[in-house]
Ligand SMILES: Nc1nc2c(ncn2[C@@H]2O[C@H](COP(=O)(O)OP(=O)(O)OP(=O)(O)O)[C@@H](O)[C@H]2O)c(=O)[nH]1
């Protein structure tokens with residue numbers, strides 16, 4: 528990730544504003560960050576406080592063509608002052624990262640274009656905390672679920688950080704568990720945290736240095752709310768202190784989804800991002816399973832299915848115990864899901880699959896195999 532020169536003196540710096548966004552701001556407009564979106568209108572945080580604003584005609588038109596163009600929480604937007612003295616949302620500045628649900632082609636990056644079906648759940652998220660409880664209903668942390676959510680995090684363009692939560696409840700050797708988790712997500716930081724003991728919480732804050740924006744993904748009961756409340760220093764679901772970049776904000780009780788933290792940095796917390804499952808996932812899967820992808824590249828046959836073909840490097844690694852059965856199965860499962868997801872949205876692939884099935888059905892009719 529590029530880290531543009533940071534202008535600490537700008538009143539919006541605490542909300543994550545930086546030179547790379549500033550370079551995209553249309554002349555004569557005012558920057559603001561979207562804290563919440565509600566049917567054609569948004570609550571935004573600007574240097575002079577919070578505004579409730581409507582979308583301009585250009586934004587409405589773009590969104591009608593492709594919902595991915597709709598402003599979403601975390602977006603940086605350009606406001607223009609209308610003659611009657613109120614602001615209007617004139618443009619969404621290019622997103623650096625985005626969580627996009629469905630409908631986006633393989634080639635589009637960070638939600639910049641779609642096929643008319645996609646929805647952006649959160650934008651400009653720098654850090655994706657993946658929370659997985661150390662113990663879950665008597666079971667140890669679920670590695671498969673961690674792999675899936677980390678793949679999703681890579682896919683968004685953000686940096687994943689895995690948190691083994693509720694570490695105080697771990698009935699096994701915690702260091703061993705953290706090592707197992709780390710082995711499942713090469714290149715990703717893994718930390719044990721406990722909101723109850725406060726263990727690891729200070730470390731979490733360091734990821735938000737430089738006014739970064741984070742989300743917390745994870746299953747129900749992983750302790751996401753507890754962590755967000757701990758970082759916010761209060762119960763964010765009840766009242767929120769609306770504070771503009773310069774600290775001169777007003778106090779309101781509006782529930783916002785973009786939460787500036789007292790220690791610096793921001794958290795985006797929405798029902799959609801909490802329920803994030805496995806959406807479009809292609810690059811992300813490749814990154815989480817970079818080790819297997821590399822092995823697969825060494826197989827004798829380029830189209831090796833790793834199911835017993837001669838010269839298969841993947842199965843050799845399995846035999847040599849460099850690779851576990853669990854991890855190979857997890858890779859196959861996520862790849863199947865990723866292909867299926869892509870096939871739903873990639874019209875060309877969809878057509879190819881239809882043709883394939885047509886051929887198969889034709890074959891079946893010819894051979895009489897579909898008859899009882
Ligand atoms: N022992 C222990 N319990 C915790 C910890 N963090 C959270 N809990 C408890 O775990 C339960 C679930 O925590 P939540 O923060 O509501 O979990 P969540 O991930 O937000 O769950 P959903 O809202 O269902 O998505 C609550 O009863 C918390 O008090 C921790 O570090 N240690």
Ligand SMILES: [Zn+2]
Nearest residue numbers: 826831833839
């Ligand atoms: Zn192979």
